[in-house]
Amino acid sequence: MVVRESEEKKRTLNSLAHGDIRYRKYSIEEIEIATENFAENRKIGEGGYGPVFKGFLDHTPVAIKVLRPDAAQGRSQFQQEIEILCCIRHPNMVLLLGACPEFGCLVYEYMANGSLEDRLFRRGNTPPIPWQQRFVIAAEIGTGLLFLHQTKPEPLVHRDLKPANILLDRNYGSKISDVGLARLVPPSYQQTGMLGTKSDVYSLGIMLLQIITAKPPMGLTHHVERSIERGTFKEMLDPTVLDWPVEEALSLAEVALKCAELRRKDRPDLSKVVLPELNRLRGIAEDNMQPYIMGINNNYTQPRHSQVSAQDMLSGPLAGQSGYDSGPSSSYTTGKATSDV
Template sequence: MPDYLNTSARDKPLSIARSAPNNLFMEKLNFANLSGSSVDYGSSFSDDIDLQGLSFQSMNIGSSLEFSSASVDSPTSKPHSVTGVNRELEAEMRKLKLELKQTMEMYSNACKEAVTAKQKAMELQQWKIEEAQKFEELRHAEEAALAMAEMEKVKCRAAVEAAETARKIAELEAHKRQNAERKARHEAEEKKKVLDALTQTDTRYRRYTIDEIKAATNDFTAENKIGEGGYGPVYKAYLDHTPVAIKVLRADAAQGRKQFQQEVEVLSCIRHPNMVLLLGACPENGCLVYEFMDNGSLDDRLFRKGNTPPIPWSTRFKIAAEIATALLFLHQAKPEPLVHRDLKPANILLDRNYVSKISDVGLARLVPPSVADTVTQYHMTSTAGTFCYIDPEYQQTGMLGVKSDIYSLGIMLLQIITAKPPMGLTHHVERAIEKGTFARLLDPAITDWPLEYALFYAKLALKCAELRRKDRPDLATVVLPELNKLRKLGREYEANRRHKGKSCRSGSNFSTPPRPHSNKMQQEKVRAKSTSPSDDDDDVKAG
């Protein structure tokens, strides 16, 4: 057992005092070794050591040493036997305190320098961030400048392309103008040739002089004017003691001369009881002489121009069949089919017996025979005809065929029984049939329509007015045979009426029968009369 453990309580301070110098000396050496070792303040700074905390701890160490010194100097530790040891101890303590003070001052300076270095590092970091931001801004500005330069290049290329396009367009326009001038010269030459050819002796029609025409029309007075055609006025006159209609070509008619030539060529070569008869012409002045048709156009009679009486249903069926007959005659013309292209009620004329005849063939075109089928068609560079009657496929593609006339025929057939304008007529008829209100859509001027036959007639007309050419029926094998059946029905009815000696009138000077159908049809008519007018009538009138 060590001796200091056996010492009494009074001797323990002395033992501690004796061992204190050695312990303090060892601590001094250890502290010196720690002080002499290299301390990486940069590393301490980089690890973010709390320098203020270290300074505070150092001050606590100094205070503890002072407390120890004070405790040594206390009165309880002044026995005479340890006076020398205490002096050495105090000297050593003062020395250590001085060294510690110097070390702490050095440490404090190092901490201050570390704080300053940290602040400088933070300033450098902030400067670096600002420089990076400036660099980024400069980079964005450079990219924007490059993008703007690229846009300017694109604009420049677009301007160059636009200039090139404008140059090409100008060249194209100049080329078109030259072509138009050449075409105009060619047409002028052709017109001259036509006039020269027409002025020569032609046995196909009679040639009239302008003096004869002026004398017949009283010098084209307004009293003799009976209408206005597509390319000029029409006058009633007398030539060779025969009433005639004289069509005069307007001087400003753009296509008039060409239509004049076409009409002369067509009508002078064909003869048909349902084609208007060309009696003669005055080619030098663009005058055409036709047979006079007492009842004017079908359009005027359907809409009762001049308060004329309505056409009975039997006569309307007859007119429809006659138009189809004349149209088939044109389509079967030799050597090539002839397409009318402007079939409408205004171009159907009626004589005193209401025999219908097709007129105004100035837009007619001879097309190759292959157009009779549904595969090959004849391409026209420009469409011609009247709006609402033009074949939609022909209007869209310029492909002309004999079924182009079938569409116009379908619209006209619907007008014959409804006396309604052509705009949207197919839609109104289809909707009326679907709703069961078809009877209300028929011409109200006729009160004894055979509804079953009229409905059959309307459905046939709708097939003719199909938008797609391939969906339209054939004129020779489908349309005309069915219309002939309806015409036969009208003839039988008229014969039966005359045989019985009955005289029934429907508000006109035509004799009309009661409906030749069952009680069911009569009941349907009664129901139609008892109900209020449908929206279909309003829609058609608005059209």
């Protein structure tokens, strides 16, 4: 069984990569120059398998993930991250620009506003994210996740979807990161239900609740459910946002709670149920966008993802903020005591 699953995984990976993994290869000398020999002041985070540095390659700010020599598990994750990321391109997925495979370095686009987790919890005393942008972020995450799940020939399951693994660009456009633990799901897994896309749907539900409450995940579904039953849902919303549209926020909470059902079979379909509702709410949010909504960047008028120049990114609002701290993967199922993930 294990051998067969291993062979299936290998075949699907090979098929996904079309037998030829293409990415920009950087030399270790280029990486050292870009990071000033891995200077401490260039360090912007500490991932589960090594540090992350901000650097400059090809006149572009980048984030360079460096695998620690002792991270044996990280070596296989590193190779899988290359195999997956070099083959996928989507505006809501963090872009892999290249790698230095001999020394275990992955080069990503630099995301100026760090992680969604840091911004929700306002680390560094950053301003609260307006409700309009939160609704947009929710839809973007759902869109990126559906893209992963629709990967051919087999779906990709992220397995570690959480606010710390959602990175934000200078316009607060959101992208899913840290796909090194993602798994292609071979037919044998899909049939047994041991691992599937519905596990990501659960994590998405918990994260949607965090987006509107800015609260930790532990017990969050229970607290939100009780607040709805008692008619005190408004009190659960992040109080740093003063103009919540409560009816729409409740709609988001209700779809999130459905996603976080304990039994897989009770969770809704991402493409047919969840994403249409997230896009409906996104439309309402964009109709209510205010100029300079973030209160940080005077050039901010467009919420959608956009390509920006290196100079724009250098002058981004949170260029010194870290959004790249991420520990080793742990199952993100803390919304309820137990879950049939």
